Structure formats: C-alpha cells, structure tokens
Amino acid sequence: MLPSLLFASALVASTRAAPAYPKFDAASSAPDDIRALSDYFNLLASKVHDSRILDVAPVCDLSQVPQPAGAADLPSPSAGLSLRHIAIGRGTQNYTCDGATPDAAPQAAGAVAMLFNASCLVATSADLAAALTRAALRFDVAQSRAAGERLVPSDLPLSGLHFFADATTALFKLDVSPAVQLGELPCGKNASVPAPPADAAASRGLQGEPPVPWLKLTAKPGATGGLQEVFRFQTVGGSPPATCRGMPEEFQVDYAAQ
Template sequence: MRATFFLTSALAASVSAAPAFPNFVPNVADNVRALANYFNLLASKTQAGRFTSPPVCDLNRVSLPAAASKLPSPSPGLKLKHIAIGRGTQNYTCDPSAPSEAPSAFGAVATLFDASCLVATQPDVAAALGRAALYFALAQSEAEGRLVPAATVAAAARSGLHYFSDPTTPFFGVGRVGDFFGKKDAAAPAPAGAFKGLQGEGAVPWLKLVAKQPGAGSLQEVYRVETVGGSAPATCEGMPESFTVEYATQYWFYGK
C-alpha cells in the first residue's frame, strides 16, 4: 500500500482556488530506491546516535549545499533563519492552438515542513527525506500538520505554506519567522543525477529569490535547493490547458 504524507486540511482562503494535488502513479523503481535510501539512512543514524552525544541544532554553522555555489551567495549581514522541506506542485498552462510550444509556468503551491534541525545535524538524512517525500501521497489525517511517513515517527512539523500571490510573485508564509514576497534573482540547473519526478520529470532548477521590497520584513532572501521532480514536458503536445506536476525541495530562508 502506498504510504501517506499527512498535510493540513487547507492551505488558506487565499489559495482555495489553487489546483488540487494530482494522484500520480509512482515510478516503482525510483519509489523503492528513494524510500529505501531514506529509511536505511534513518536506521543507521539512529543506531550511531546511541553512542554519541546529542547533536547541537545551530543554523549559524550550516552552509548551503555545494551545488548552490552556482547561485549568488546570501547577502552580507543576513543570517539563516529557517530551512523547510516543501512538498506540493509546480503549475503550468498550455495554449491548445500551439502544441509544439513549451508549457508556461503558472506558479506553485506547497506546504512547508520544518527541517532546520534535521539539516543542521543530519544533512544527508534531510536530503534523503526530501527525495522520499515525493513518493508519499498527499492526504488529510488527524495527524494534521506533520510530515509523516506511515508507521514511522513524525519527521517534521508544518511550518508554513508557499504559493504565488500574483503570476510573478512567490509568497512564503513561515509562521514563526515571517512572510516573504519575492522575485527571482538567479537560477541554476539542478545538479546532474538529481532525482526525477513521479512520471520521470526532471528536477526543477535551483533558485535564489530576493525580497520584492528589500528591507521590508524579516525575511530577505530564499533559496530553493535539493529539488526533486516538478519539471514540465518539453512541449504541450497531448497536455491539457492547465496541469500540475508534483515536486519536493528544500527552501532556505535568510533574514536580518
């Protein structure tokens, strides 16, 4: 039976019209590989933890993944405030009269789960969880607000949401850290070997976003890294006018 991620019952009134999450049939080989890697890592870390002192959760000692060097560095004076695993959909549109054209991006919707301490103490487990996240169905449950592989301990608490407030403005609401209205500053292709999506889709690019109004609010920059899936097909051939592609990623939030 396919395992389940338990999400909150609703994002917010402002995104009530967002597309519903699709129910893809997973690529079985990647499904098994991603889940096996995650649970094997989790088991080995748990075993090793029995013989070491408790890890210290300190974001001041955490650096972006090496592949993020293709993006501009965080601006001087900013500190890492929060890291979240995002799980949701990238949204696209197609012009029925132009099937040979590429789909157009039309925002995204995702629920954010707190991964700050996990990345700070076990970055390899965090990356594996992000990859495994794509292979759990999106559903509701009494375990509301937590990222929970079935029959395991909750991996992360819900920390916020992400959607587009208009066609070009990504919004992140991270409860205990603040709100962020951004714009794209830079992009880099996902690294070679990045995990594909549920139908074999490539991983969406890594991004650096900057605040649309610099200096306003506590959050100033957001990075999208460790992406899994989410890319649209090369053309609109055979695609509906609007569709969604599931993805998972890490979002790193920097602020004052």
C-alpha cells in the same frame, strides 16, 4: 536535540497518538519510488544506531549549515544576513498550455507547497534531510494533511505555506504555525541554475521528469520579520514535459525541495 527529530518516526507514539501514515504499496510502485523510500529509512536506521554511541547530542546550530554542494553557481547570501529557517516543501509546480500550439513549451503558472520544519534535521544530518526530501515526493500532499499536517513519511511539523501572490511574486508564509512565527516573504527570482547532475540523477519526479532548477529569490516590498532571501535547493521532480502535445490547458507536476 537530535532524538526529537531523528527518532521521531520510531518514538512518536510515546508523546502523542501516532499519525495515521498511509500504506505504501510496493507491488504497484516504480523502482525509483522504492529506492527513494528505502534510502531514507535505511539512512534513518543508521543515524539512530550511530546516535546511541554519541557522547553529546548534536547541536541545532543554523549558523554552521553550509550551502549544499552544487550551489556555487548561485549568488551567495547577501552580506549581513543569517540563516533563519530551513523547510522541506512538498507540493506542485503548475503549468498552462495553449491547445492551438501543441508544440510550444508549457508555461509556468506558479507553485503551491506545504512547508515542513527541517531546520534541525538539516543542521544535524544534511544527508538524511536530502533523502527525506526525495522520499516525501512519493506520498501525496493530502496524506501529510491527514497525518495532522506532519510530513509523511517523517514527523516534521508544518511550519509554513508557499504559493504565488501574482504571476511573478512567490509568497512564503512562515507565520501559520504557533511554533514558527518568522513572518511573510513576498519575493521574486534573482538567479536560477539547473540542479547539479549528481543530484538530478537521483531526484527525478514521479513520471521520470527532471528536477526543477535551484533558485535564489529576493524580497519584494511587504516582507515582514526581517526576512530577505530564499534559496531553493535539493529539488525533486516538478519539471513539465518538453511540449504541450497531449496536455490539458492547466496541469500540475508534483515536486519537493528544501
């Protein structure tokens, strides 16, 4: 139900000890950081206010969740599949550089992310979920671990992990939380499109870098739980610099995505 999600930031103390959320130092933060957090908390306050006058709480129905605007250039989900889970991922895109070729572009070397259960949040308030994805980039992944593996600055619980099993196989483990036991999905990239311009303008990373592309990934052998496809939308940050000049041999760029 809606209160368990939209009210979580305000009412978490009523169900358990409040997470130790980190302090946000506005004086040392960039304007984009402040704007992303302000957008999220202002929208959250508006949603809480609106929910007080609803006759019926919104229903968490994933069958009614559309793909976001801007996803039209990606292939659609395959026929016969249904949406099972939506997560907000927070982690790093990883890259390598060859010091002998400083003008070459960095090479992708996989990614690592914690996945947080945003299924009902997106189903009931897609705009708030998008604002949370942008705000989450402004907090370090370690701070979510310190908050009891709940996504800072919200209260969304951990539902999975994402990393690369090998150079071309992205692995999504949706069986690490007792509350979410959907299986594992090793997959490869099926299609990629740049983040839509309207989203890209509001979704730059911590150093002003563009958001990584939106993706469709499809299952490789070894998938369990009937999982078949993954879409990456609403990306925030994560892109490397244009060249390796001045970069170490290995480096990470923070990102968030749905």
